[in-house]
Amino acid sequence: MDEVRNGEAVDGGIAGRHAGAIESGAEKSARALHDSVHGLREKDDLSSASIVIVRWQGWALAVLAVVLVAGLVLARIPTLVLLSGLTTLVYLGALVDRLLLLARGLARDAIYQVDDARAREMPDEALPKYTVLVPAYNEPEVIGELIAAVESIDYPAEKLQVLLLLEEDDQVTIDAAEKAGLGEVCEILRIPPADPRTKPKACNYALHYATGEIVTIYDAEDRPDPLQLRRAATVLAELDEDVVCVQAKLAFHNGGQNMLTAWFTADYALWFTFLLPGLMQSRAPIPLGGTSNHFKARIFDEIGAWDPFNVTEDADLGVRLAARGYRTAVLDSTTYEEANPDPINWVRQRSRWYKGYLQTWLVHMRRPLTLWRTIGTVSMLRFTMLLAGTPIIACLNMFFWLVTLSWILGQPGIIAEVFPAYVYFPALLCLVLGNASTMYCTFIACRETGNARLWWACLTVPLYWVLMSIAAIKGTYQLIANPSYWEKTVHGLSS
Secondary structure, eight states: OOOBOTTSSOOOOSTTTTOOSOOOHHHHHHHHHHHHHHHHHHHOGGGOTTSSSOHHHHHHHHHHHHHHHHHHHHSHHHHHHHHHHHHHHHHHHHHHHHHHHHHHHTSTTSSBOOOHHHHTTSOGGGSOOEEEEEEESSOTTTHHHHHHHHHTOOSOGGGEEEEEEEETTOHHHHHHHHHHOOTTTEEEEEEOOOSSOOHHHHHHHHHTTOOOSEEEEOOTTOEEOTTHHHHHHHHHHHSOTTEEEEEEEEEESOTTSSHHHHHHHHHHHHIIIIIHHHHHHHTOOOOOOSSSEEEETHHHHHHOOOOTTOTTHHHHHHHHHHHTTOEEEEEEEEEEEOOOOSHHHHHHHHHHHHHHHHHHHHHHTTSHHHHHHHHOHHHHHHHHIIIIIHHHHHHHHHHHHHHHHHHHHHOOHHHHHHSOHHHHHHHHHIIIIIHHHHHHHHHHHHHHTTOGGGHHHHHTHHHHHHHHHHHHHHHHHHHHHOTTOOOOOOOOOOO
């Protein structure tokens, strides 16, 4: 198909349907670029992560810091005992909640299933128009496989629009795409350079040229289930109107490459196969994955699109859907990705996710009462535990491991004072039962997803948690130092 240059090859578009007067290609491109960067914060500035914390949050954190410092100065030991006790309660709460989600996710009806026959039941003329957005930047090594994966999608060509989102100055990837051949349904949409240079900004720009009734995103290295679009369209057609998004499962095609990819595969197996369906069953906000989520296009006009300043833009959008009273369904259809085999590359990726989770929690806690009234008390606690608790607990793990090591090596008196019996034994329960139950959950996830060969990764998963803690500390630091910086993940490293 023809390349889309500044909107000249595609008319209309989701975000441009209400633009009014007929525009030239250059005018449409300029408006699309402005909207892709500023659209959400102009529509609702409190929903944008362009500012890390708002004024009242800053004052609240300042007061908390003053109280903490005063406590450490005036009553050091009681303050440390209180902190260790509260932290232990958080650990216990996170453990119990994780086991509850797993139990719900194990139910047979926890995830929506559409078999091949039912996926093909809907005649081609009845299928909705679909737009697939594929953002890529400086990834010439995977572009050929990407186009092949897109070409394998089972959907009528006249109903399918695939936009390959490439930055205008990323000539190496543009050349690779043109050399590989764009096929029947794939088009290049050049994204004008502008800060922030993030995936959500590119997707927002593309919405102005999208023509589908349903919009989905695939990453450059993705290998989606060929019937996934038909399955998602079936689920969205059959479920209630308040279900506006379908999240497919993600897994890895190179799980056995090395120890890190095995840990990563086990991690994803637990999250997408059991915990996300458990969240769906509990009607809690679902932090979407960065790919293979399928949206009813009309929702973007109502709640805004992705936040270009949030580095986990889909997790943020998933929470925003829940905050507006909408629901997300989890679909039993798998997209295969490449697991990071390089530890440094993995830490870069995971630190961005942790930073984005904290960004998302801070953004949605700007109106805590409104969110609480919409999603309820239990979902509010679960949202906090997932989005804020996950990175914070990962950071605290490093501290508590060092405390445990120092106690084993020398038993300093200060640790005995900070952990009296009523704190020590619950903390010990967290250490033993928490680690054992998490490893058990990982075993179950690997067995049920056909990855039983990775049993050795389940046994050594505590080493993976050390990497998680390093990534969480890095992400928390970056939230303060460089909140909207998007650390690029290198792809094409699988053997």
